[in-house]
């Protein structure tokens with residue numbers, strides 16, 4: 321399994337491209353930034369995009385979803401509890417910061433819940449619900465990697481003052497998450513990776 325950071329998000333979001341070495345099947349996690357540029361990279365490398373996984377529904381994690389779905393016709397996965405954030409600029413925090421209607425995503429996603437397993441070629445992602453940053457924040461476990469979104473950062477954890485956020489819930493989630501991440505590498509939604 322190879323993991324790259326792609327997308328050049330203006331919001332400094334880490335968009336991860338995860339590739340199965342044997343099949344060249346690929347998955348994008350939280351695609352923000354330039355969808356065309358990401359699609360061009362996939363084509364150039366001969367990677368077959370199979371799905372888009374979202375750790376949560378905030379505006380800075382979804383900016384390239386619609387463009388990529390249009391070009392690559394792939395399913396998008398998000399927690400049922402965060403689906404409402406995709407089409408609502410107030411709930412996904414974009415209109416809070418920028419005014420107007422904000423950044424929205426029109427794609428109808430598939431929903432995931434705790435312990436669901438998603439398989440694409442040799443890639444296997446297990447879902448862990450980690451509410452607190454948003455109600456529907458999830459982490460994806462894949463081999464020795466854990467994609468933690470804005471729940472866990474190398475130097476802390478995500479804010480809890482936006483729609484659906486809860487300090488008490490994120491602290492509870494972090495206790496469970498950190499225990500399960502022992503010996504693995506965290507790939508957060510912003511900032512550096514961290515060996516836990």
Ligand SMILES: [Zn+2]
Pocket residue numbers: 376378453470478
């Ligand atoms: Zn967020």
